[in-house]
Amino acid sequence: MIQEDSDRKLARNAIFPAEGRMILNIGPQHPSTHGVLRMQVELEGERVINVTPIIGYLHRGFEKIAENRSYMQVIPLTDRLDYLSSMANNMVYVRAVEELLGVQIPERAEYIRVIVLELQRLASHLAAVGFYGNDLGLAFTAMMYTFRERELILDLFESICGARLTYNYLRFGGVREDPPGNFKEKAKEVLAQIKPKIDEYERFLSEDEIFLMRTKGIGILKPEDAINMGAAGPVLRGSGVKTDTRVTDPYTIYDKFDWEVVTGKDGDCFSRYAVWINEMRQSIRIVEQALDALPEGPYLAKVPRLLKPPAGEVYSRIESPRGELCMHLVSDGATTNPYRLKIRSPAFCNLSLLPHLAKNVLIADLIAILGSLDPVFGEIDR
Amino acid sequence: MIELEELIEKFPDAVIDVKIQRERRLCAAVKREALLEVCRYLREHQGFDHLSSVSGVDYADRFEVVYHLWSYSKKKLLSLRVSLPKDDPTVDSVTSIWKAADWHERETYDMFGIIFEGHPNLTRILLAEDFEGYPFRKDYKLKENPWFPGKSPGEEQR
Numbered sequence: 162m163i164q165e166d167s168d169r170k171l172a173r174n175a176i177f178p179a180e181g182r183m184i185l186n187i188g189p190q191h192p193s194t195h196g197v198l199r200m201q202v203e204l205e206g207e208r209v210i211n212v213t214p215i216i217g218y219l220h221r222g223f224e225k226i227a228e229n230r231s232y233m234q235v236i237p238l239t240d241r242l243d244y245l246s247s248m249a250n251n252m253v254y255v256r257a258v259e260e261l262l263g264v265q266i267p268e269r270a271e272y273i274r275v276i277v278l279e280l281q282r283l284a285s286h287l288a289a290v291g292f293y294g295n296d297l298g299l300a301f302t303a304m305m306y307t308f309r310e311r312e313l314i315l316d317l318f319e320s321i322c323g324a325r326l327t328y329n330y331l332r333f334g335g336v337r338e339d340p341p342g343n344f345k346e347k348a349k350e351v352l353a354q355i356k357p358k359i360d361e362y363e364r365f366l367s368e369d370e371i372f373l374m375r376t377k378g379i380g381i382l383k384p385e386d387a388i389n390m391g392a393a394g395p396v397l398r399g400s401g402v403k404t405d406t407r408v409t410d411p412y413t414i415y416d417k418f419d420w421e422v423v424t425g426k427d428g429d430c431f432s433r434y435a436v437w438i439n440e441m442r443q444s445i446r447i448v449e450q451a452l453d454a455l456p457e458g459p460y461l462a463k464v465p466r467l468l469k470p471p472a473g474e475v476y477s478r479i480e481s482p483r484g485e486l487c488m489h490l491v492s493d494g495a496t497t498n499p500y501r502l503k504i505r506s507p508a509f510c511n512l513s514l515l516p517h518l519a520k521n522v523l524i525a526d527l528i529a530i531l532g533s534l535d536p537v538f539g540e541i542d543r
Numbered sequence: 544m545i546e547l548e549e550l551i552e553k554f555p556d557a558v559i560d561v562k563i564q565r566e567r568r569l570c571a572a573v574k575r576e577a578l579l580e581v582c583r584y585l586r587e588h589q590g591f592d593h594l595s596s597v598s599g600v601d602y603a604d605r606f607e608v609v610y611h612l613w614s615y616s617k618k619k620l621l622s623l624r625v626s627l628p629k630d631d632p633t634v635d636s637v638t639s640i641w642k643a644a645d646w647h648e649r650e651t652y653d654m655f656g657i658i659f660e661g662h663p664n665l666t667r668i669l670l671a672e673d674f675e676g677y678p679f680r681k682d683y684k685l686k687e688n689p690w691f692p693g694k695s696p697g698e699e700q701r
């Protein structure tokens with residue numbers, strides 16, 4: 162009986178296309194949707210009139226689960242948000258709690274954090290470029306190359322925390338373990354290996370005729386729209402807005418290193434791709450400097466295991482590989498669980514731009530635009 | 544800070560409680576009748592051009608909607624709080640000011656049942672259309688884990 166009722170309700174919300182148009186559902190299981198996204202596309206011939214992203218297939222109620230766990234138990238949960246950049250998720254959460262507690266972080270821990278965060282950005286952008294090549298029909302070539310280099314970074318992460326995807330590495334007041342003795346040399350070796358490869362990708366992709374035709378001038382986002390619609394990260398910078406949370410709202414020790422904020426020129430898919438490529442170079446620059454300056458000392462401040470932070474609320478912001486990642490954490494001061502934890506995920510905000518970007522484009526361009534937004538569904542659906 | 548002083552001067556009745564949390568973090572509470580007016584003023588005259596997130600909080604006696612506004616030019620974050628009574632969780636939508644509010648407000652509606660008046664398409668976003676109840680409210684009853692009978696969620700892990 163209940164089943165019947167809900168069926169009727171769903172049928173009521175179905176869209177019936179106008180004369181000469183058709184509705185096409187792409188996903189939730191489709192290789193080009195980067196996960197479990199369903200796009201309801203209204204088509205006129207091969208032209209997209211309207212697209213409605215339907216999300217929530219991976220919703221696990223993260224924010225509710227966090228309300229029923231102690232502060233420490235939430236860290237491994239954050240790994241499962243943006244599974245391509247777990248370190249960044251760890252970081253935004255431990256930063257929020259540290260601000261509530263007022264913990265001082267040892268200098269060595271700050272350096273280790275910057276190193277793993279930037280390596281994570283490198284790994285995440287490598288995956289993004291690889292997947293993007295896949296989306297654009299460059300077969301598996303781009304992906305094979307970028308994943309070869311991404312493996313090296315995952316090996317590094319495995320050596321410092323034992324995991325390759327869900328690291329659970331940062332702790333309140335520092336990091337879980339000191340990197341092994343030969344980490345510095347190993348990391349430098351890996352960076353030296355990756356550096357020339359980035360030029361190689363540029364030769365493959367940025368000069369490839371098919372790639373250029375499919376990305377140049379497609380999905381143009383104006384800077385004022387990007388700001389008003391809440392775009393984040395490479396999407397925002399690809400539109401030429403020179404902003405980066407690492408600079409404008411500084412956290413840890415990014416001000417100690419010499420690097421630049423990368424922006425794109427035209428706001429199209431190619432600009433967003435160019436931001437990925439150039440940000441990888443900047444990340445390598447930061448990691449190299451941090452490795453050289455890595456000081457000795459403790460890697461973890463003394464913080465009790467079962468925390469009861471004072472009542473209050475904080476809004477912690479960092480620049481994850483996908484953009485401005487924030488957490489709004491409310492503590493009631495009486496329990497050992499967060500009272501409320503809200504995640505502002507950059508991929509969620511970027512995906513909300515899709516209906517705006519994919520107006521009156523060809524259906525093949527829709528896939529190119531979606532890929533350039535780099536959605537990760539662990540983070541969008543939470 | 545200068546923004547907060549000007550805000551109080553401009554809206555002496557509507558802006559209730561202002562404080563500076565730390566460097567680059569400002570807080571203010573606003574009465575819900577004046578929300579749209581205050582937001583429009585903040586965007587057009589104070590440079591808060593980026594709506595970072597809209598977050599709902601369920602307190603024992605009230606709902607709170609927190610708008611996190613960032614200014615790209617001034618590099619400051621303002622948390623604007625609106626309190627709503629439990630029996631009438633209705634507030635004006637700010638989608639006309641920041642388009643970014645669209646999905647954030649839909650999510651807050653989805654999870655807390657807060658009605659944003661004037662929103663172009665206020666439907667569930669993460670949950671299924673036929674889902675009943677608002678799961679992030681504190682009175683929403685979670686399912687018991689069948690492996691740990693009699694224990695509330697979270698407790699079974701300790």
